[in-house]
Amino acid sequence: MRTWGRFIFILLAIVFLYLFLFIFFNSIGYYMVYGWPWEHAEEKGKQELYQEIMNQTRFHNHQVSISTQTLRKLDARKDWLQILDEQGNEIYQYQKPKTMPEKYTYLQLTDLKKGNFSTGYQVYTFYSTVNDRKLTWVFGYAPFDTELVKKSTVVSADKIAVSEEALREIRLANAWLQILDENGNEVYQYHRPDSYPRHYAPGEFVYYDETINLQQHIFHMTDTVNGKRLTWLFGFSEPILEKYYRDFGMSQDIAEKATYTTLRGIVSFVLSLVIVSIIFALRFTSPMLHIMQWLKQLAVGIYEEPSKNGVPRSISRFTGDLKRSYRDFIEVIQALKYLTFVLKKNDQDRRKLEKTREEWLAGVSHDLKTPLSAVKGYADLLAEPQYEWSKEEVRQYAKVIQDKANYMENLINDLNLTFRLKNDALHLQKKPFNLVELVRRAVIDIVNDPRAEAMEIEFHPAKEELIYPVDVKWFKRALNNLLINAVVHNPPGTKINVSVEQDVTKDQIFIVIEDNGVGMDQETLAHLFDRYFRGTRAKKNETGTGLGMAIAEQLIKAHDGRIDIESEIGRGTKIRLSFLLEASVAQLEEKKFP
Structure with a gap:
């Protein structure tokens, strides 16, 4: 059926093309004899x-x-x-x-x-x-403005020039120009035929002026420019002036025939064009209009295929497949789908980047004000010439400046890290590693921290190695942030239990950090991973940047993990990190992308 449709389509196209060419060449022949309308x-x-x-x-x-x-x-x-x-x-x-x-x-x-x-x-x-x-x-x-040519002729000491505007007039009239001095020598030429001489004797010029111009249509003008007597010789490459020397004796009958033939050709052509266009439209117009509308939507930032009632126009709502008329454009449609996906993703990434950049700048400008004020204040005191400071006072002020400088350095590093994490700019070097050993190292680091001297910290490892792909540096940074948070926000004597275990039935690894400290209210729990948020029980002299928990959450998610927290006032806090084993991750990817 499809073959017969193509055959009929080609046959009709040939018939209408033949009809058009017949009328076209018939009209051309008629007009060549009787003149153009x-x-x-x-x-x-x-x-x-x-x-x-x-x-x-x-x-x-x-x-x-x-x-x-x-x-x-x-x-x-x-x-x-x-x-x-x-x-x-x-x-x-x-x-x-x-x-x-x-x-x-x-x-x-x-x-x-x-x-x-x-x-x-x-x-x-x-x-x-x-x-x-x-x-x-x-x-x-005048076929062209000869006076303009004469007026635009410029005579200098050693050469003659004619303006481009005048030369354009000559060119459009299909003419040529030769300028002679008073001795008949050529001093300028534009498109002069090779058959014409470069020098004219007096008798020779009269011969050309009175004889040759009968066939070639040449004429001349003479005038003085800047004291030099010049002759402008104009001619035509073809005898085009012949059309200007007609009488008005053309019969009205010929004019009417020309008009009738013109109208007949136009009507026949339009009818043929309409019929052929309808045939082409059934097969080509709808997909082309769909593609053009799609491109227009992409140009204005609408990154989706044009649809009708929620279904793309290129897809049949009954079968879910590509419509027959769109199959000839399948490569274009697939390319547009990929382009739409890429543009949409790029737009989302751009918006995300702009938002995080603004947040980063706002964070830097806000958080650096206080330490910079302290640094400037102590620096001004030390630089004051009317005071004599003791070595102890200088050392004390220098220590404050050093602490504030360290704080600002840590703050900028943390802000850079959050910015890179939010924009997927932190390239993790993941390698299979034993999580039990990694957590043990983090616990040892926190035990050796002076801030944890009064805490009871216990580690409960799994009985076997639990291998998981991680970037050791950044995964350990996340664990350290969580452990430090448990230490600095609880009173001395708080018991902190850290455990690593495996849920065999769910193929998951759990890292649990649990304490019996002061706990958190629901408001604090809801905003725990927000940047710069400090709970109501935070210590007044807390020197952190306020980004530790936010960074920890971002790093855990970058390792395909999940973080859950349970807490109540007076009953402590429990943080659980969950990670699917590598085999389970692969299975999920296969189900997600068959």
């Missing part, structure tokens, strides 16, 4: 304007007058006008070039109309009677 429209527009000027010409008291509004239309087309009397004398002119004569002989008018001598202008002549006076109207139009 816009050419007819241009000639018709000129004819109507010139006829309007002739109708509005008034002759009174030997003076010619024409409506100013009508002359503006002539000016808008950059045309010029001469009106001649019965003897060929000029009695009125509008925008006439200086190169055109003020009096014409009968032969000159005949040659001008036939194009037997070149003026550089498209010229039309008309004859009629106004108030019993026989008048001749001469209309002209």
